[in-house]
Amino acid sequence: MRHSTSLHCSTPQAAATPAHKPGRIAALADARWRASLLVDGLVLLIAAASLFWRLGAAPIRDTNEALYASIALAMAHGGSWIIPHLDGVPYIEKPPLLYWLMALSFKAFGAGAWQARLPDALAAWLTVLGCIVLGRAVSAPLAGRFAALVTGTALGYVLIARNILFDPLMVFFWLAALALLVLAVERRQRVWLRAAAVAVAIATLTKGPEALLLLGLVALVQLLAAPGAWKRSELLKFYLDPWAIAIFVLVAAPWHLAALRILPGFGWFFFVNETIGRFLGTRIPDDFHHGPWWYYGPKLLIGFFQWTPLLAVLAAFAPRLHGDDTATASARWARNTAIILTVFFSSASDKGAYYLLPVVPLVAWWLGVRLQAALRADDDGAALPRRLGLGALLFGMAALGLWGLTFTPPLHAELLRSGLPAAQFGWLPALVIGVALAAFIGGALLWSRRLALGLAVFSLSAVIMVDFSAQLAVAKTAEISQKQVAGVMHRLLPADTVWFSWQTFEDHDASLLFYGVPHLFVIDSASEDLWFGCRDDRRQNTCVNENALLKARAEGKPFAVWVSRKRLQSWQASGLAHGLHSQPFKDSVVFYSRGAKR
16 A cells, blocks of 8 residues: 555654654654644644635624623623623623633724624634544544544534634534543543643533533433443542542632522523523523534535545445544544434524534544554555545536526525525636635545645635635625724714614614614614613613614703614604604614704
């Protein structure tokens, strides 16, 4: 077998080196080590390009991005670091770690889109690095690099990591906890278990109790179904290490206890309503996504995207794993965990594509170990890389075929309806040709058994697609963000303008808070994200009725009312627009008064 096909950079000349020349052997070993580091560096560089390139090009979107970024901005400007506040009222759906990191980013680099997205993108890149580190730790460097390359360039994974969500950050710490747990069990060393306790405690501070529950579920299934060389009673005793439990409590408990003491109702809303209620579908208010049991099938295909045909080749043709070494055991853990997570979230009432984010690196690790085992054992030494090459070529042809379909009237019209600006059709040829070239060149290199270079070139398709995604988001700024609205209105209105929103919030106007509106009074709020905070907003600090607007008008204050076009009818029916100026935008109209002359 020509070992140059593998990513561990071994050289065929090494075997022919005379044993009586230790100096030359050492030199060759050093050269292989340096080459190995260069391959690691190349993988990390490609992942960095995918995750950080034009990270701040798109504006903060009127989705969860705006909510979370606004909370962090309030923290950075003197707000509470214990109880997160959204538009002046408590917002406790999730713990504060992501807000803390964004607030620190704002303090260090200033407030902006890339600064807000940096913690998530950096966490995803650290997950890529973690794959490489784990590969070296278990003597499976090829598996580590393969998993790192897939994780850092799979389009669905990357696009989620480039948004402001709790999941990319949580996934990094949660997968670190899982890897440390595997090392602890396989090596029978409690020091790894205690390190895992730190990691899962930080994951809990990122997204809540589900981090601990899911890791416990994985450990329980492993205990019952595949304890390995352990006796179940011994493994259970090992899991319940008092020091590991104490470490978890020491890291995770202080913020929860502080929140319980400071905020009435926190315990019910955070632990019962937000955690258990979401799974059962009883959460108040019902603001989550529903879907059928097969909901995650298409989402996972989008998550892996360009890597799907290559992963399918490995799943079908790489030999099954045998043995009890740590790398093989870790691959079984990864496979089992991916199945557990998919079944768990498929059975939940609340569904979201980002919930299965950890499945991408888990599947990539499992198949990466199988790839390395195949090449080491000389199984399908020539056939497997060629099949991977065919998979890459298939993706390139699919990209060209899809491009061809965009010229058909039905799909062309559907793309326009879905929000692709007509002018941006001009970008499609460059996008598709670039992606196809990366796939074809990478596939040809894989066919010629140049595995490392072939996979690296193929992965560059992610950078091309990310760039297109960023350009598209910039072109659609008026549809996805209030950045332009805020800019226009700041030029028209004085700095002390009082801002209102008519009957709505999140997914519509939340980014106004990030782009310079210090506070937004919501009239007759129908907001689901403000529900908990507004419930106890007796002083009407944020959630107000029409009287607040009438009072501002009577006092001669400058004020503005943001109205979604979907709610223009109810706004006009209220009669409050009488005598006000108006400024139309794509999806909204702002009604305003500059106040009484001074």
